[in-house]
Amino acid sequence: MKSLDFKTAFKYPFSRAKGMWNILWVLLPIIGWFALGGYSIRIIQEFIKGKFKELPTFNFSSDLSLGFFMFLKAIPFTLAYMIIVGTLTTINPWLRFVSLPFEIFLIPMLYVHFMKKMTVGSLFEFRIIKPVIDNIGDYIVVILKSILLAIIFMILIVILVGIPAGAFTKNMFLADFYRRRVK
Numbered sequence: 001m002k003s004l005d006f007k008t009a010f011k012y013p014f015s016r017a018k019g020m021w022n023i024l025w026v027l028l029p030i031i032g033w034f035a036l037g038g039y040s041i042r043i044i045q046e047f048i049k050g051k052f053k054e055l056p057t058f059n060f061s062s063d064l065s066l067g068f069f070m071f072l073k074a075i076p077f078t079l080a081y082m083i084i085v086g087t088l089t090t091i092n093p094w095l096r097f098v099s100l101p102f103e104i105f106l107i108p109m110l111y112v113h114f115m116k117k118m119t120v121g122s123l124f125e126f127r128i129i130k131p132v133i134d135n136i137g138d139y140i141v142v143i144l145k146s147i148l149l150a151i152i153f154m155i156l157i158v159i160l161v162g163i164p165a166g167a168f169t170k171n172m173f174l175a176d177f178y179r180r181r182v183k
Contacts, residue, residue, distance in 0.1 A: 001179070001180045003138075003176060003177075003180060004052060004172065004173060004176040006145060006148070006149070008052050009052070009145070009149055009169060009172050009173065010149065010152065012052055012053075012054070012055075012168075012169055012172065013055060013161075013164065013165040013168050013169055014161075014165070015053060015054040015055070016054035016055045019054070019055030019056070019057070019058065019168075020055070020161065020164035020165065020168070021164075022036065022039060022055075022058045022164070023036070023163060023164035023167055023168075025039075025058075031064060033067070034064050034067035034068045034071065035058075035060055035063045035064040035067055036063070036067065037063075037066075037067030037070065037071065038062070038063035038064060038065065038066030038067030038068070038070065039056075039058055039063040039067070040067075040167070040168070041066055041067065041070055041115050042056055042063065042066065043055065043056060043168055044112065044115045044116075044171050044175050045115060045116060047171070047172055047175030047176060047179070048112070048115075048116050048175045048178055048179050049179070050176075050179055052172070052176075055168060070114075070115070070118065073114075073118070073119070073120045073123075074114070074123065076120055076123075077110075077114075077120070077123035077124065081107075084099070085099050104143070105129065105132050105133075105139070106126065106128070106129050106132070108171070108174050109128045109129065109131075109132055109174065109177075109178065109182075110122075110123050110125070110126075110128055111123075111171075112171060112174050112175050112178045113125060113128050113178065113182070115175075116178070128182065131181040131182045131183075132181075134181075135177075135181050138177065138181070139177060142173040142174060142176070142177045143173075145173045146170070146171075146172070146173045146174065149166075149169060149172070149173070150166055150170065153165045153166030153169070154166065
């Protein structure tokens with residue numbers, strides 16, 4: 001399966017530029033954040049399906065509901081992770097670095113997997129690390145492409161389009177890796 005090229009990733013948020021206005025929901029505390037979170041989840045779900053053509057249409061009520069319930073579903077994993085990292089850091093601050101490989105290699109894929117399956121248990125399916133380990137070179141390229149795209153959109157913040165463009169594409173390459181490598 002062909003991987004997502006950088007040019008397509010860069011052009012994605014601009015193909016339906018009015019969709020970038022949805023970033024303004026961030027200005028509506030809590031409700032807007034959940035709606036924007038649900039919208040971001042739908043974007044990632046489309047990436048997983050290989051749809052990189054344009055931003056989807058925003059639907060406030062369904063995106064709000066999706067964002068709220070996915071937030072609730074993520075709480076058990078987030079708490080467990082915070083307790084483990086907090087315990088390690090309390091024992092010895094240098095142990096905090098033990099979690100770094102998990103934060104780079106496992107957690108991003110767990111969250112993409114979570115956004116696809118939308119179940120609490122999917123955040124605890126650690127077998128998702130196998131495709132990352134088996135394709136470590138491809139995964140490192142994905143991370144580097146993601147960083148480069150983020151840097152370009154940070155530069156574009158000067159003309160304001162970088163904020164929504166970066167927000168709506170930040171997991172694009174990870175979702176593409178998931179689409180191609182996770183069965």
